[in-house]
Amino acid sequence: MGQHQLSDHTTLRLGGPAPLWLSHTHDADWRDLARAAGAHAELPFTLGGGSNTLAPDQGTTRPVIHMATRGIRTRHLVDGQVAVTVAAGHPLTDLVAHTVAEGLSGIEYLGGIPGTAGAAPVQNAGAYGQEIGDTLTAVIAHDWTTGRTARVPVAECRLDYRTSVFKQELGRWTILSLTLHLTRSTVAAPVTYQHLATALWAPLGSRPPLAEAAAAVLHDRAERGLLLPETGHDARQAGSCFLNPIVTDDQAVALRSQGAPVYRTPAHRWRASAGWLLEACGYRPGAEVTRGVRCSTRRTLTLTAQAEATAHDFRTALEAMAANVRTVAGVDLHPEPVFV
Template sequence: MPQDTLASLTTLRLGGPAGTVLNISDPADWQDTVRAIGTQEHGPVILGHGSNAIGADAGHPGAVLVMNTRGIAVKTLDDMTVAVTVQAGHPLADLVQWAADGRLAGIECLAGIPGTVGATPVQNAGAYGQQIADTLDSVTVWDWDMGRPRTFPAPACRLRYRSSRFKEAPGRWTILTITLRLTRSQAAPISYRPLAKELDVPVGARPSVQEVTEAVLANRRRRGLLLDPDGPDARQAGSVFLNPLVTAAQAARWSAEACPVHRDSDGELRASAGWLLELVGCRPGEAIADGVRCSEHRTLSVVAYGEATAVGFGQALTDLAARVRTTTGITLQPEPVRVGQWAVETVRY
């Protein structure tokens, strides 16, 4: 097998050689995959589409498992509700469109988010006032410590703003399938004002699922939030910082300066990371470091180009966060995860 690289498996296209790349397309092959990995010195790296990952320049000497399993199974629960079990490697965009075509509500606002279904519980993926926690019923995982599959009901996944038990313990579990509860109904009430404006409806309205899906895609396209693999901003991992937690005093201070502040799904105050980056001088298209710049559309998406390195990209994020912290006292946390073998002395988030 020719040697692959982490760069070839991630949207940032950064990262060195991978020891062995195993593409998992058939769920029935999972046990064979586990046996093939055996007792390797280095644990496996698990990737879907690699749209939220920074691959290490040194690569990864062990196995890299690429989840390409696909499939949707539907079970009717009652006249209004269905349980939808989806393979981890299924593209999220395809699942959202499938639900819209079937007039199944619950995930319509996730249209246009790149990546696979299996990644959504890890980050509690969300947008436009909706998140996967709203409809998640259960997750089936492979427990590497116990050497067997396990099923977690949604409460046991500890989903919160862009986090979960799976993110807390990277490498412990590999998600194999997720099950959602979707409803045969209009879309969920629109809570996000920009989306209501896009739809030309009041906040709280319930358009059709298809209308909301199309509006979300249109809004994302206009804001440069759809990942175009052939465009000038192709080498990116979406938003590079989480909206940061702020104290009540910080919220009052920066709201007075027009910084958007909101309460997240956990009830905690968060400020706009994009606004804070603009405050310290970042602008769309602006160079940040060698081989690193803001996207042409927004400061919160940072793009790699030319001879960029993973260390250089990570250091650029660290430097941006330091600028914000020095100016405002607010701490930004990077969103992309680092995968592969990173030297201890390299970039620290």
């Protein structure tokens, strides 16, 4: 335990001290760590790579459990299926690279998403038409309300667009590991995104070679400012700052008539593009929103913190953007990053 600053552990590089810092590095130590964290009056905050977290300037008095476990285990099943179990602290990008190198299809389009494997089920991380929930079969998680560590059946994970029970009941769970069922395959899942189809010179619906598809994802993400740069104007960010919002039938018709992308969800509702709505309000790549908080130079939907920014400024920027969209389009935007 020591004095850790949340700004050193979040990609926005914002956030004050976390005096109760517990680093989880070995599975075998979980019981002791859980006892230490559970003895505290406040629920712990579980932190992975900090790439979807906005931490407050004043820090937090909650115990912060930093997930730093590593490891991937595979078990062969029938019909070319392979069960891949990964420790929660393992970097997601490394898991994707590993499974692609092993000739396993199922998460090849999730390359380039920063953060840990354990955080992926929290918002059902997804990209290019693929979500972690598509292949997730089991989650081992600690429930802080009961003090028990148990297997959470996928049906109880309530996985949906950028959400799950772990996000809806934030703070209740710490995911320790997850298991995916991947498929041995030389080809990737069908391409459903035009950007990717273009990058691959392949038609929509085609199934490119697995490694080529994974490489094309990284290439396309780099082209569109969807990778986390180490330095520069866009280095301090948490990816998309708002979820694509659900809109009413009337709003969908109105937005469509203005050329906005609107798509049908599996639950037969309409979802609009948060990025398009922000641009309709006049926000543009590189634009300053509040003091020290700017849209990324590559895309309006990503907000970046500059040298002088505080977490308070960042939150103010989110509120200002959401208020503008509400006024102009009558649509409520919800932030994607989690507030500690």
